[in-house]
Structure formats: structure tokens, C-alpha cells
Amino acid sequence: MTTTISREQWGSRFGYLMAVVGAMVGAGNIWRMPYVTGENGGGAFLIAYFLLLYLIAVPGLMGETSLGRYTRQGLIGTFRKLYGNNRLVGLGLVILIFNIVLMSYYSSIVGWSIYYAFHAVIGTFTQADFDTAALWQAFSGNTALNVGMHSVAMLLVTGILLFGIKGGIERLAKWMMPILTIALIAIAIRGVTLPGAMAGLEFSFSPNWAYLARGETWLAALGQALFSTGLGWGIALTYGSYLGRNDDIPLGGGVFTAIGNTSFGLLAIFAVFPIVFAFDISPSSGAELAFVALANAFGSMTGGYLWALLFFMGFFFANLTTAIAITEVGVTTYREERNTNRTKAVLTICGIIWLLGIPSAMNANILGYLDFVIGNWGLPLSTFIIMITIGWKFDAQRLRVVSLNRGADIYVPRVWELVVRYQIPAIMLGIMAYFLYTNLGQTPWKTVSGLAILTLMIPLCMWVMGRRHDMPYTATSKGGPSS
Amino acid sequence: MSLSAIIVMIVSIIALWGVASYALIVSMRQEERKLALLQSQDDFEPYSPRAFRDLEQWLAQHSDSEHAPEVREWQQAQRQSLQRNPQRFYEWSHADDDARGAS
Known part of the structure; x- marks a missing residue:
């Protein structure tokens, strides 16, 4: 017997757009993109990046969102609808597990940003002779505090998700994304007016055309375009499943999501590197840049309290909206699969993530290892599976004709089918092979063990879903475009 | 700043914030049109x-x-x-x- 429960929808177009761009704008946009741009030829990198963004991320996100809107199901429900109730549904379970593992350590990063936002609020960075490196070292070395911040992060995510798609995710994103934009613009204006700031912009934008001929530049651009936009992780699919049947996808779910997300990266370049160069800080990326170098610079600036507050609150908002999106993939799927209410699904998934996240919160090496495995192979494999599913199993032509161009604000031509069928899967295979080749020599144990876990996970997930094959399937929401 | 860096910077702003803002505005306006049609004739x-x-x-x-x-x-x-x-x-x-x- 198939039962049907009503499926929530986004309350407004603006809300959906802010939620989906908020899902994609995370720590990487703010603490990674400025450095990657400057290190890879500045303007030359940006050209490579724009090309790859339009050639891969935009069409890929269109496809993933469109598939979610068509099936109106979460990850596993979508795979079941397409592959039938058999072991291949396990491929959806593989992607779901990647999301849960990703969130288990991303929660620690959200915790870091909460901790620094709190210190910005109480004015720690503007205290006389304050040592930001010492604060970061003390924080990093305090296991209990890290677990505590991870717990606070998961409590926040749980609380927001309990309010649902419209009342929780959408309401939050409608406020947080405009505030993040204003905060970064304000910091950027302050940054570029500092003496010596222009050197930062020169570092980021000055085009070194020789870099366009280097494979590393294109690979860095590819990595940024893929990982920053969250293509193929199931987020766009899940958020798309809450769209109305006549809502536009190509312009909002594709162009705006990918380009809007990158726009925050550009804004981060303006906000971060002028300050870095004005204070003669060595350009870097990651936690060192945000929590040590920038925190130190804010403390030395006139009105430093305000700039630190804006930056760390903005950074926290960016991380929180991403964390919510990653967790929602699991919540939507669990709710449908177990035919349960949202509260139970949120508490279960957030509880699992909280437990799994404790080791990463306690030990930075575990966090680094998980990030290494998931970033190098887990997420490209997810993207590969989703694109193959769209292009070949569902049929890219049928998806374009029936769903993608339905209610669309821009027409998507036939060439899109080739991109989804051939280009993106081939690039994903290539990127996984390249990461294997480059990491095998440098970190053989990490590489082999990570790949072994991933390789075993696929047949294991297929076996688990194959065992459920004989059980009566109860769908929990209407699928297909007629719903 | 060098001229080439200024050009890249301006092109980047247009290609990213320009396109994103345009997409947002067009998307919102089209949604308004859809809502107006739904109110006036229940369908489009x-x-x-x-x-x-x-x-x-x-x-x-x-x-x-x-x-x-x-x-x-x-x-x-x-x-x-x-x-x-x-x-x-x-x-x-x-x-x-x-x-x-x-x-």
C-alpha cells in the first residue's frame, strides 16, 4: 500500500533562492577562494574558474535540482523511483552517508565560528596586546571546549530544522544571507580604504596569463567550482524536491545558485586580502587566515570591534546555512524512508551526526582525515553517481523536456544533455584518478585506507538496500510531476 | 594597481555580481507574473x-x-x-x- 503525506514547499521565491545560495556559500568561499585565486595566477585563475562554472556547475545544478523537483523525494526515494526497489538504491545510501560524515566534521567548523563570533561579541580581539595565535592554540588544544562547541552547533542546527523548510531554513536564510552580504560589503569598503590595501587586490586580480597553460590552475579552478557549489551532494536535489511544479529551475536553481555562490567568494576577496596586505600579513587560507591573521588585524583597526563582529558573525552565518542544508539531506530522506514525522527525523539525524562528530571535535587529525577522504573521492563520487543517474538512468533528454524547461525563466537547449551525460561524469572520474595519483605517493596510508573504506561502502550499501528489497515499500510522498 | 588587474576586477564584478543580481531580479519578477496569473486565471x-x-x-x-x-x-x-x-x-x-x- 502506498500512503501519501503532504509535502511542504518553499514559501517564496526569494526564500528559496536565499536558502539555496546559503547552502552553497560556506567556509570555503571566505577562507579559501581569496588565497586560491591569488596563488593560481589571479585574473587567469578567475577566467578558468568562470569557464568551468558555466560549463559544469551551472548545468549540473540545473539537472540535480530538476531531478529533485520531478521526483519530489529525498535521496533514497529518488533513487528508488528511478532504479526500482532493488540494490542500486544503495547508491543513494552511499551519497547520504557521505553527507552525514561530511556534516559530522563540518559541525566542528561551525563550532569554531560560533566560538569566534562569541569572542567578537564580547570584544576579545580589541583588547590591548591581545594574542590571537594564543587564543587559537588554546582553543584548538581544549578538547572539552571543542566538543562543547560542536554540541552547540548541532543544537542550533537541530533547533532550526525542527521549524521545517519554510519556518526554519527559509526564514533563517532570508535574514542571514542579506546580512552576510552587507557585512562583507562593509568590511570590503573598510578594507580597500586602508593604506596598502591595493596590493591585496593586485595579488588577487593581476592576471598572470602563463598560469592558464598550467594544469594545476585548471585543477584548482575545477576543485573550487565543484566543491564550492556543492554540485552532486544531494543538497540541490533535496532543496529542489520542495519546489512547486511550475517554479523556475534554470535561472534560479542553476545560474543564480552557482554565480551567486561565487559572488560571495569574490566579495571575500575584497573583504579579506586588502586587510591582509594592509597589515603585512602573509597570504594564507583556512583557520590560520580567519582565526589568527584576520582576528589580529581587526584588533589593530580603528573600529575593530565592529569589523570583527561583522566578519565573524558573517562567517558563522555562512557556515550555519551550509550545515543546515547538509543535515536536511539526511532529515528529508529519513523522514520519507521511515515514514515518520519531522521532529523525530530531525532529532534522529542530528543525534547521529552529533555522535559521529565527537571524534572530529576531539582530534583535528580525524577531522583532517575525513576531509581528505570525503573531499578527494567521496564528493566527486557522489557527483558522478548523481550525474550518471540523471544522464543515463532517467535520461537527460526526458528530464530537460519534461521538468527542466517547465516553468523556466530561460530556455535550456539540447547541448545541456551532452554536458550532463558525458562531460561532468568524465571530469569526475578524471579528478578522482588525479587525486589518487597525486596522493598515493605523498600519503599512501591515508589514500589506500580511505579508498578501501569507500570501495567497501558501495557494495555494503547495495547489500543493505538489497535486503530491504523484499520488504513492502511504503512511499511517503507523492512523486512525479503530477503531484 | 595595474590596468590589467583593474580590468579583471571590473569584469569579475560584472560577470559575478552583475549576473547574480540580474538573475535574482528577473527570477523575482517572473515569479510575480506567475502569481498574478494564478490569481487572475488560476493557471498558466x-x-x-x-x-x-x-x-x-x-x-x-x-x-x-x-x-x-x-x-x-x-x-x-x-x-x-x-x-x-x-x-x-x-x-x-x-x-x-x-x-x-x-x-
Whole structure:
């Protein structure tokens, strides 16, 4: 017997757009993109990046969102609808597990940003002779505090998700994304007016055309375009499943999501590197840049309290909206699969993530290892599976004709089918092979063990879903475009 | 700053913030138009002329497909919407309307 429960929808177009761009704008946009741009030829990198963004991320996100809107199901429900109730549904379970593992350590990063936002609020960075490196070292070395911040992060995510798609995710994103934009613009204006700031912009934008001929530049651009936009992780699919049947996808779910997300990266370049160069800080990326170098610079600036507050609150908002999106993939799927209410699904998934996240919160090496495995192979494999599913199993032509161009604000031509069928899967295979080749020599144990876990996970997930094959399937929401 | 860096910076702003802002504005305006049509006539045609041509072409090429009934359902819904509703969401030329028998 198939039962049907009503499926929530986004309350407004603006809300959906802010939620989906908020899902994609995370720590990487703010603490990674400025450095990657400057290190890879500045303007030359940006050209490579724009090309790859339009050639891969935009069409890929269109496809993933469109598939979610068509099936109106979460990850596993979508795979079941397409592959039938058999072991291949396990491929959806593989992607779901990647999301849960990703969130288990991303929660620690959200915790870091909460901790620094709190210190910005109480004015720690503007205290006389304050040592930001010492604060970061003390924080990093305090296991209990890290677990505590991870717990606070998961409590926040749980609380927001309990309010649902419209009342929780959408309401939050409608406020947080405009505030993040204003905060970064304000910091950027302050940054570029500092003496010596222009050197930062020169570092980021000055085009070194020789870099366009280097494979590393294109690979860095590819990595940024893929990982920053969250293509193929199931987020766009899940958020798309809450769209109305006549809502536009190509312009909002594709162009705006990918380009809007990158726009925050550009804004981060303006906000971060002028300050870095004005204070003669060595350009870097990651936690060192945000929590040590920038925190130190804010403390030395006139009105430093305000700039630190804006930056760390903005950074926290960016991380929180991403964390919510990653967790929602699991919540939507669990709710449908177990035919349960949202509260139970949120508490279960957030509880699992909280437990799994404790080791990463306690030990930075575990966090680094998980990030290494998931970033190098887990997420490209997810993207590969989703694109193959769209292009070949569902049929890219049928998806374009029936769903993608339905209610669309821009027409998507036939060439899109080739991109989804051939280009993106081939690039994903290539990127996984390249990461294997480059990491095998440098970190053989990490590489082999990570790949072994991933390789075993696929047949294991297929076996688990194959065992459920004989059980009566109860769908929990209407699928297909007629719903 | 060097001239080349200034040019790249300006082009980047236009290519990213320009495109993103334009996409946001167009998307919001189109949504308003859809809502207005839903309020005034409860419905609007879901496919543009080009998208509808693709739909019909797909049906012609895959008439025996297991998915054909579903696509036919959408073809029918589009035709009914075009016949029923005086206002359109997409721009339809007279030739398009005549070809769909919706004039």
C-alpha cells in the first residue's frame, strides 16, 4: 500500500533562492577562494574558474535540482523511483552517508565560528596586546571546549530544522544571507580604504596569463567550482524536491545558485586580502587566515570591534546555512524512508551526526582525515553517481523536456544533455584518478585506507538496500510531476 | 594597481555580481507574473513555445516509451491551458498559437 503525506514547499521565491545560495556559500568561499585565486595566477585563475562554472556547475545544478523537483523525494526515494526497489538504491545510501560524515566534521567548523563570533561579541580581539595565535592554540588544544562547541552547533542546527523548510531554513536564510552580504560589503569598503590595501587586490586580480597553460590552475579552478557549489551532494536535489511544479529551475536553481555562490567568494576577496596586505600579513587560507591573521588585524583597526563582529558573525552565518542544508539531506530522506514525522527525523539525524562528530571535535587529525577522504573521492563520487543517474538512468533528454524547461525563466537547449551525460561524469572520474595519483605517493596510508573504506561502502550499501528489497515499500510522498 | 588587474576586477564584478543580481531580479519578477496569473486565471501554460516544441518532438520520437503517457498528459495540460487562458506567461506569436490550435 502506498500512503501519501503532504509535502511542504518553499514559501517564496526569494526564500528559496536565499536558502539555496546559503547552502552553497560556506567556509570555503571566505577562507579559501581569496588565497586560491591569488596563488593560481589571479585574473587567469578567475577566467578558468568562470569557464568551468558555466560549463559544469551551472548545468549540473540545473539537472540535480530538476531531478529533485520531478521526483519530489529525498535521496533514497529518488533513487528508488528511478532504479526500482532493488540494490542500486544503495547508491543513494552511499551519497547520504557521505553527507552525514561530511556534516559530522563540518559541525566542528561551525563550532569554531560560533566560538569566534562569541569572542567578537564580547570584544576579545580589541583588547590591548591581545594574542590571537594564543587564543587559537588554546582553543584548538581544549578538547572539552571543542566538543562543547560542536554540541552547540548541532543544537542550533537541530533547533532550526525542527521549524521545517519554510519556518526554519527559509526564514533563517532570508535574514542571514542579506546580512552576510552587507557585512562583507562593509568590511570590503573598510578594507580597500586602508593604506596598502591595493596590493591585496593586485595579488588577487593581476592576471598572470602563463598560469592558464598550467594544469594545476585548471585543477584548482575545477576543485573550487565543484566543491564550492556543492554540485552532486544531494543538497540541490533535496532543496529542489520542495519546489512547486511550475517554479523556475534554470535561472534560479542553476545560474543564480552557482554565480551567486561565487559572488560571495569574490566579495571575500575584497573583504579579506586588502586587510591582509594592509597589515603585512602573509597570504594564507583556512583557520590560520580567519582565526589568527584576520582576528589580529581587526584588533589593530580603528573600529575593530565592529569589523570583527561583522566578519565573524558573517562567517558563522555562512557556515550555519551550509550545515543546515547538509543535515536536511539526511532529515528529508529519513523522514520519507521511515515514514515518520519531522521532529523525530530531525532529532534522529542530528543525534547521529552529533555522535559521529565527537571524534572530529576531539582530534583535528580525524577531522583532517575525513576531509581528505570525503573531499578527494567521496564528493566527486557522489557527483558522478548523481550525474550518471540523471544522464543515463532517467535520461537527460526526458528530464530537460519534461521538468527542466517547465516553468523556466530561460530556455535550456539540447547541448545541456551532452554536458550532463558525458562531460561532468568524465571530469569526475578524471579528478578522482588525479587525486589518487597525486596522493598515493605523498600519503599512501591515508589514500589506500580511505579508498578501501569507500570501495567497501558501495557494495555494503547495495547489500543493505538489497535486503530491504523484499520488504513492502511504503512511499511517503507523492512523486512525479503530477503531484 | 595595474590596468590589467583593474580590468579583471571590473569584469569579475560584472560577470559575478552583475549576473547574480540580474538573475535574482528577473527570477523575482517572473515569479510575480506567475502569481498574478494564478490569481487572475488560476493557471498558466507551463512550457514556453520552444520547450513545448521539444515536448512534442520527444513524444513523436518516443511514442511507444513507457513514459509517453506521462508526457502526453503534460502536452494535453499545456494545450488546455493555452485554450482556456486569455493571458500567457510566455510570449507566443500568432504562428505559435495557430500551430497549437489555441488562438
